[in-house]
Amino acid sequence: MEAPGPTKTTHQADTLRLELAQAQAETDRLKHAALDLRKLEDARRRPTHAWSEAAERTLAEWERATEAAEKRASAGFITVTCVAATIRQAEAMLDLAESTGALKNIPGTSPKDLLVLRLAGATEDSALEPAARRAFFGQADTFELHASMRGAKSRQPGLRVERVCALRSKGLLVVRKAVQAYAPGETAPPADPTERQLEDGDPVFLTGRIARGHLTRRLTALRRLREHWQASHLPLLQLFNPEPRGWGEAQMVNQGDQDADWRLLTGAFPLTTTARAFVRKAIGTTDFTLLEAAAGPARRTAVLELILQAVARGQRLLVVAADAAELDELLAAGAALPGWAEQVAAVRLTDPCEPTAPAAQAFDLDRQAALLTGAVAPLSRGRRPREVASALLLDTCNLVGLPLSALGAHPSFRAAALTRDPADFDQLIALGAERLGFADFLVPAVHARRWILVGDPSAPSTDTDLDELAEQVVVEASRVRLLDELQAELAFKACVGKDGSADDEDADIPDAHGRRKVLLVLDAPIDEARSLATAQAYLRQRQLQTATVATAEAAAFEPAALSPDLNVLICCRTALTTTELALRLPPEFRLIVGHLEAELLQPLARRVKLPKARGKASATARGKPRPLIFLDWQRRCAAHLQGLYDYRHPGQEDERGRHIRALLLDLKSLHPFEKALWEPQVLLRLKEQELCSVFEVLMNGAREPSAPDRSESVHHAGLPRPYGLSSRRERLPGA
């Protein structure tokens, strides 16, 4: 087996860091080997984690993409439709607000100031869009209500409201109108039209900042892994190596087979034997252990035994659960065990928009911190006693549990904590790892030394934010510096009638040169001026008369001043969504736009003309692929990527093939001319980053099975077969 050696990297300090890390890893291994001295000299078990340039490149690229996404999100707003909640829902929500004490914090608020809103899409059968869930049930708590979508999109001042209480699973929000003071004698202004609309049962539009906390956390984790990595991070870095070498066989701790050696796993059943093997591996491992088990009592018992055995060895554990209910059940079951309180000090972080189960409320961090606050108040030296108490509990409790939705509640996962050393956990136990994306897994993973993933491969996996994915598709496409030209090419085709519209019955009458007027709306996610200039230069090459409208100048735009010979008017999507530009345009323009919210598209489509072949992917059914299927291109790409992922299992090749063909067709329609076909690697990598759960990544790697030679599309290698993976995995019978 190859000995680990320092690899040259871009950071000079990395040689030193690698050396120290490997010395520490060796010390850890020696300490760990004390569990079983026979295994110390076994070459197969010697981990040779290496930090390679390839891994750093992958990480750097991922970091860059996340950084770009975070930057975009920081400037964006999201608008959702919502209606007034039913009376029963409103009563239930106000009771909840009363019971959680949310109303106590805002004295002087009368019930008249409170509104209970139900977000559209949050029904029993369809969950709320992830982006909306994050924006309105996350850290931000001030929003605006608008009477119309255009008003919301153009950022006109609306009714400012503040979140008082929320229930994410039902999509219900209790908000408080901003308090306004009136001078004596002054009468209150007439009720806001938005309020009247709500009272009438009409939908209103709630606008808030796009949440970027999850992106910041991912970015923080990636940066820590790339720039501040430590010895304990070597196995995580190893995942990014293209070649899955040096994993060695997993170790198992020596734990007897007598019932007396175990707390919960007693009796001679196949289930017990497997669960014991899992616990032995989980404690003995130096990196990953996987348990395939469906959520239920068997899985809970195995995890509880692991917790008790690890805590007895002085370890600190971080438990992250995809499902808050599973965490609460685990804690409640643990608390019922004899001797638990003497061994385990557990604390649970809470998600403000989802209530904790009553049985687990005793572990609530806020509740425990409140008990400690009085004692630490004289010691806190200007800091808030509550914060000091929380930090002390998080530092000293040997079991910290949090649901995935409360990831932002842990102070060490925030960006500001990057320069500090990671919170020190011996093990991270991820429950429901099939629902934990790889990027989200890294957030807590960089704070632990060993990673225990408990999941059910047959359960439904991560839910993706298609909007976010679509946005990333555009960014990736524009990063290869083609998107603007491609959009311009489509405009050219629409202008000269090569888009098939010449055959249409309602085809416009072209001008003397056979050209139509086109409004080209660029996506321009990064640099508006550059995108406008690129598209304009491209169309001038094609001998077309063009004009541009920058977003900042849209207000001063005068349609009458346009030249009668103008062929293409170019603007960016923001100019269309945030200003009244579209309403002032002469009606003879045809529209080329990537994606527009339906509420905005409809009135615009009535005024200007959409190209005939408007974004129906099923256009292939009519015999020949239409070149002009650009409408909603990025969302369709995202949907195909999701489809590729959903049908990844064997036996679903047909469905999978359909999505691949559709994806390639979309790409082809973007490339209908001389340039080389844009290979979908970038998109496939996006799929790996955004869609794969960590459980899957470790089991299979993210390598495309159909294209083994495409090594550049390998994002991370997963655990190697045969013994690398199999020695780290256990499967509970029945899973």
Place this chain on the structure above:
Amino acid sequence: MALPPLILRRPIAVRFVDAMAVVRISGESAEWPALLRLAADSERQEGGLTAEAVRPLLPLPLPAAEALLRKGVELGMLSRGEAGYRITPLGRACLRQDAGMTAHQGLFRFAVTDEPLLAGRQLLHVEERRDLSDLEETSLEEAEDALHAEPEAFFSSVAQRGLLFSVLRTSAQMRPVPRKQDLTLMMEVEVRPGQDGPFNLRLTGQWPAGKGTGRDRTGGAIDVRLTSAQPRRADQGYAELLQMAAAASGQDFLSAPGGQADLSTGYPTRFADVPTEARVHFRLRVPKIPKVQFKVPGQFDLGSFEVEAFEVPITPAAGDEDLWGQWLQCHLLGPDKSPGGPARAGEAVRQRIPSYQPRGGAELARLALGRSPLGRDIPHRAALLEAHDLLLWEPTER
């Protein structure tokens, strides 16, 4: 008159190395000062601190309180004994600073000195390098022993007041910072009478302002006292050092005090050995000595020091009192040619030299005419003239 403090100075060179390290650094903490105080009290009363005893101070769950104490051991502030957790020297230092330790891993810049007097305290400062963009083009070197401290050793920074640190582990290789960034500090040892050590070392100098470190460091005099760990011989003390300094300045006239311990009135000195000013004021001024080699085994025989100017009080050596008194009486008489002058001068001398019997004017004159009171070697014309004047003023006694 009290004996003066002897101030010895020497420049010391400080070099810098960058190394990847795990370092414990003191900082503000809410719980640790209180916990360390509790540990110190418990150690006196019960022999050690237990997790149960922590809970009245911090009502944590029992396993959490136990974890907190174990963390204290990891951070070097506590040690585990049979009766419970005991406070370590580092813990006591933290308690004095009202701080707690935290462990950090990263690229650190260490200020190191090879000064033998600072053996065991060779690390003067540590600072994390967060901005790696200006890493110099230097090659890596195998680490020298400089950073290899004792496992329990901890240091206090000379650049940041109150900062304690200890180094747990460093990479085997390090990156020495180029010579041009080396720093010279002045090390000062102040030896006071009756003080036989350990002596306090004070380092002064201008610490370079950190580049982009964010901390406000205006530089200026650094005043951090370190206690020398250098072993010393018990029979060497202040008096010997004072004599050596005087000898080094070319003024080898302080008689060895031998067995006599009481120097509160001054050093016994031979009349003939001291200059006029010292004879009058009973104070000997030793000028600043640029370099002096102290060759006292086990003491400061570790190089050269610069010695600040100092003044030593002196007294007439045994047997010299009368001669010294006569001379002084003549000297103090000065231009005072009144009849009561000799008596007044005699009284003034008697206050300085109690055993001296004041002479009358005629006796002084006779002595001046007969035999020079100053001895043959050091004729003193002024005193003779003064005596002569006295004769002129008091003819009746002739």
